Amino acid sequence: MKIKKLLLIVLLSITFIFGMTSCKKQKQKLVVTTNAEFNPFEYVENGKITGFDIDLIRAYANKNDLELDIQDVDFDGALIAVSTGKSDLAIAGITVSEKRKETMSFSNSYYSADQVVIVKDGSKYENLNQDEILTQLSLDNAKIGCQRGTTGEYFIEGDEDWEFDGIKGAEVKSYDNGALAVTALSNGQIDAVIIDSAPARVLCKSIKNVKIVKDVLLTSEEYAIAVNKENTSLVESLNKFIFEAKEDGTLDAIVNKYFGTETEDVVIDDKSTFNKDNILSIFKGLGNTLIITFTAFLLGILLGVLVSLATNMQTKNKALLALKYLAKGYVMIFRGTPIIVQLLIIYYIVFKSFTGNAIWIGVLSFGLNSGAYVSEIVRGGIESVSAGQMEAGRSLGLNYHTVMKKIIFPQAIKNALPSLGNEFISLIKETSVIGFIGAFDLTLAFRKIANATYDYTSTYLLMGLLYFLLVLLFTCILKLIERRLNHDRIKGR
Numbered sequence: 001m002k003i004k005k006l007l008l009i010v011l012l013s014i015t016f017i018f019g020m021t022s023c024k025k026q027k028q029k030l031v032v033t034t035n036a037e038f039n040p041f042e043y044v045e046n047g048k049i050t051g052f053d054i055d056l057i058r059a060y061a062n063k064n065d066l067e068l069d070i071q072d073v074d075f076d077g078a079l080i081a082v083s084t085g086k087s088d089l090a091i092a093g094i095t096v097s098e099k100r101k102e103t104m105s106f107s108n109s110y111y112s113a114d115q116v117v118i119v120k121d122g123s124k125y126e127n128l129n130q131d132e133i134l135t136q137l138s139l140d141n142a143k144i145g146c147q148r149g150t151t152g153e154y155f156i157e158g159d160e161d162w163e164f165d166g167i168k169g170a171e172v173k174s175y176d177n178g179a180l181a182v183t184a185l186s187n188g189q190i191d192a193v194i195i196d197s198a199p200a201r202v203l204c205k206s207i208k209n210v211k212i213v214k215d216v217l218l219t220s221e222e223y224a225i226a227v228n229k230e231n232t233s234l235v236e237s238l239n240k241f242i243f244e245a246k247e248d249g250t251l252d253a254i255v256n257k258y259f260g261t262e263t264e265d266v267v268i269d270d271k272s273t274f275n276k277d278n279i280l281s282i283f284k285g286l287g288n289t290l291i292i293t294f295t296a297f298l299l300g301i302l303l304g305v306l307v308s309l310a311t312n313m314q315t316k317n318k319a320l321l322a323l324k325y326l327a328k329g330y331v332m333i334f335r336g337t338p339i340i341v342q343l344l345i346i347y348y349i350v351f352k353s354f355t356g357n358a359i360w361i362g363v364l365s366f367g368l369n370s371g372a373y374v375s376e377i378v379r380g381g382i383e384s385v386s387a388g389q390m391e392a393g394r395s396l397g398l399n400y401h402t403v404m405k406k407i408i409f410p411q412a413i414k415n416a417l418p419s420l421g422n423e424f425i426s427l428i429k430e431t432s433v434i435g436f437i438g439a440f441d442l443t444l445a446f447r448k449i450a451n452a453t454y455d456y457t458s459t460y461l462l463m464g465l466l467y468f469l470l471v472l473l474f475t476c477i478l479k480l481i482e483r484r485l486n487h488d489r490i491k492g493r
């Protein structure tokens with residue numbers, strides 16, 4: 001009786017607390033995508049996304065009493081998100097162009113920019129003027145770097161909609177972000193980089209042996225906020241805000257904060273690669289990688305077992321037959337396409353309106369992918385149990401399903417254990433592509449540190465080492481489990 005009363009009190013208080021919290025007026029949420037690898041417009045500092053654009057959109061949110069959900073993804077991803085409606089808007093130093101207007105709307109411009117050329121110190125391109133440098137790069141069939149999906153890329157390749165002729169003969173080298181392109185330049189792997197002017201200045205201050213070619217301004221472009229096409233009221237409200245921000249000094253204050261009043265701008269402090277914030281973010285990434293791997297693996301096992309049962313079914317029932325072929329189709333599709341493709345389709349198309357943590361979409365994708373492989377592993381396990389056992393079971397008068405369940409399946413799983421262990425180990429490594437949909441895992445944690453500190457050597461090496469140790473650890477654990485099972489088997493005989 002007492003317990004019942006207690007339970008009732010607990011339940012009532014929980015309802016009360018929930019009731020209270022939901023009474024509090026919830027602010028409307030604005031989902032914003034960006035690519036925080038474009039200092040000074042957006043970048044990560046001490047684990048937080050900051051920059052010109054972020055200040056601007058925060059000012060907008062404050063003024064309109066909105067709650068911001070800022071998602072940091074690839075530049076491509078930021079644009080796709082806004083055109084598919086996954087985010088309400090993208091702010092990422094995005095240049096307005098007719099081509100982009102086909103899939104998204106733009107606010108009025110808030111900043112004007114140009115593309116510039118970065119070359120190595122002392123390079124033969126260093127003192128050329130605009131026409132000369134373009135001709136020379138073309139004659140040399142130069143390798144020119146840029147960030148994927150940006151104006152720089154269109155400029156080098158040439159694009160009718162953007163009215164760029166392209167640099168004939170040049171080879172485009174597209175990187176995930178500008179810092180990687182400039183690092184490749186500094187290493188001597190490419191001949192030049194074409195990128196927006198303000199980020200170019202930051203990069204040249206932070207990366208050794210590179211400089212901007214003087215007085216070469218290849219384009220003149222306007223940055224604006226990209227908005228989902230259907231959301232005309234948001235465009236209007238942003239335009240109103242931009243207009244007011246220009247009038248009341250908000251925009252000037254942001255410009256001064258990031259560029260100073262002079263053109264000599266942006267102070268870059270010396271950041272150490274593995275400071276406290278960065279180490280914390282590595283742990284967070286590690287935790288996420290483990291969560292993703294474990295949950296996806298469990299989901300994969302569940303799916304794999306069910307699917308292998310379905311594909312091995314012997315039935316004439318139409319509905320069950322349909323299920324069997326559905327299961328076979330699933331295995332074919334998930335084994336027949338790359339995991340990154342599956343991840344992108346599931347995130348951007350199937351769960352187009354999902355705005356929560358991308359990790360869960362990742363878990364689902366890896367679970368589905370792994371399920372297809374696990375089902376094959378289980379099938380192999382079933383086939384490894386000798387056919388005589390089925391016959392023996394049947395001749396004892398048991399039906400097919402009972403023999404399967406009671407005799408074949410338990411042995412099949414045991415035989416399949418080593419391969420299941422391997423599947424787990426592969427998953428640890430495979431999940432490293434989850435950053436493609438912006439989910440924060442171990443790889444993304446390191447990539448972000450590298451892009452913020454430009455210290456690619458130590459970050460990439462440590463990242464490799466950590467994965468190696470992780471795999472080593474789990475290989476040992478699996479070996480122990482296997483040995484244990486074999487031991488039990490021998491004892492059981």
Ligand code: ARG
Pocket residue numbers: 034035036037038042075092093094095096147149150151152196
């Ligand atoms: N302004 C260029 C464009 O729109 C580059 C923008 C890149 N922005 C970024 N956050 N990475 O194509």
